[in-house]
Amino acid sequence: MKSFPHRLLCAVAVVLIGAGCAMPRSRVSACVLMQADREFARAAELHSVANAFREFAAPNAVSLPMGEAPVRGREAIHKSLLDVPAGALSWSPVAGEISRSGDLGYTWGTYQFRVREGDAPTAVRHGKYVTIWKKQPDGSWKYVLDTGNSSPPNN
């Protein structure tokens, strides 16, 4: 329910654009990034985290994981995430912004990472992330940079 107003605004924007209305471009288009981010999250939750991070990466994407060195390039990012179990990582965008030219923008939000070690009950780690998106020559949105860090519980 939290994301309902954003979804509603997106739907209204699509209708108004279709009707040729003069909606402020930056407000309307940020919906595209929020939507891309939700699709990215859905792919990571339902299928393989590593594959989702490859599917949504620009070829020269950079990942800046907490506690690790930068990871450069789509294939290196994929490889770095192969050990993450399917369904362990989920996230939801909080806000986003896009350039006037509609080719570069970002989303940020919160994530939950479910960790299970041995026989211990599953622990949930909370965090925040930033994803920078760039429109590709084929019109799709891919991330060029992705990073995140830890939050206190329930943040």
Add this chain to the structure above:
Amino acid sequence: MKSFPHRLLCAVAVVLIGAGCAMPRSRVSACVLMQADREFARAAELHSVANAFREFAAPNAVSLPMGEAPVRGREAIHKSLLDVPAGALSWSPVAGEISRSGDLGYTWGTYQFRVREGDAPTAVRHGKYVTIWKKQPDGSWKYVLDTGNSSPPNN
């Protein structure tokens, strides 16, 4: 010396723009963000970290500090950094990118945070950061989002 090629490109770009040459805009303009980031770092190193983070913040800037909840707004960010001693934090951009419209872009780089607790020798913590920049109505560049996370030593 590491940043010399960027500085040189910036200088060349400024001359060519002045001469009306058709340099690729995205390549040229990213220099502006790298330069803004270096000025930001210089202000934080030479003066107060909290004041620098206020000076370079857009009014509605968001900070996503590691291990903490999001901090929203220029004044809240300033307040959150008041305990950081002058000279404790330094950083240097590695790369940046800007939109075609030249109104939104980002830099990322590495930081060093010098911590001194009690009589212990100063410890240096290494990390990475991302800063998202937005051109303001007065033509200046301010950050709208800033985040960072830890790296292994010497990364």
